[in-house]
Amino acid sequence: MGVAATVEKYLKAKQIDFTLLEHDYCEGSYNTARVARIDDHCLAKGVLLRDEDFHYTLCVLPTRNKILRHTLNQIFDRHMELVEEEELTEIFKDCAEGAIPALGEAYGIDVIWDEELMGVEEVYIEAGDHRHLIRLKQPDFAQLMQDKLHDHFSAERTRHSTLPKKYIRHEYEL
Template identity: 30%
Template sequence: MRMAKTVQQRLDKAGCDYDIVPHPHSATSLESARSAGVPAERVAKSVMLDDRHGHYLMAVLPANRHLDMSKVRATGPWQLTRESGLPHLFGDCERGAIPALGDAYEIKMLLDPTLTRQGDIYLEAGNHDYLVHMSMDQYLKLVPKAEVREVC
């Protein structure tokens, strides 16, 4: 699988220009950046949060940065979601390879502005072996509901 079905459908529907970047199997977004030889500040890392009441939030930040929970909690009572709770949200993705496309999965997104200042972006394709690469303009068309807000 080069890409999760939901990701492929979203890209096709939007008519986006993108490249697929293969890389050696990796466990984290930061490892993906290193193994693919791309700048970590351009790789989108998705961190899932929930409010313990069935609502989810996807925080998207550069792979080389850390989530600042105090900034996220300013938007609500969010906590980190246990990975065991994610398969039902991302059933077409490998565990731990969440694409930074909350809109495609009907999940609210917070997008750190350090990513939006990049000319292009790489995101997990829904597995641990490929990244999707596109211009930032193309990406922002895919996530029109994303709230740009500092989260790291």
């Protein structure tokens, strides 16, 4: 499949240059970072939440992190909860189950992104399947997120460790 049609159309409309990184089939963002040999701090995952009025918000955060839902509830002054899998399938129709691109605007969804993502040179996001990642340079990622709500709403998971440097893909290898 490669890049989901909605995502590709969105990136073209925004005039964003990107490259595609192919990797072995893998599910789960932490596992994807390992298989793709990238630092899990550089892979931005999208987690869809909704409030009690069914208003959706896509949270974009580093894969190594977990959402601090209490913090999000304070930011929005709402009760935020995870969206059920069947709703995800309805919203992200052109994506494989569990391969949500961290580009909510492409799907008409509000976005909040964690400011920790500004600390990396490149940001990788799911392309919509379990075999490809979109690689964005930081200025391009920043451009996509410039008008979106941002804050610190996540924290590093203690059970995941950083991939050893010798396994991380470097610019010159791509």
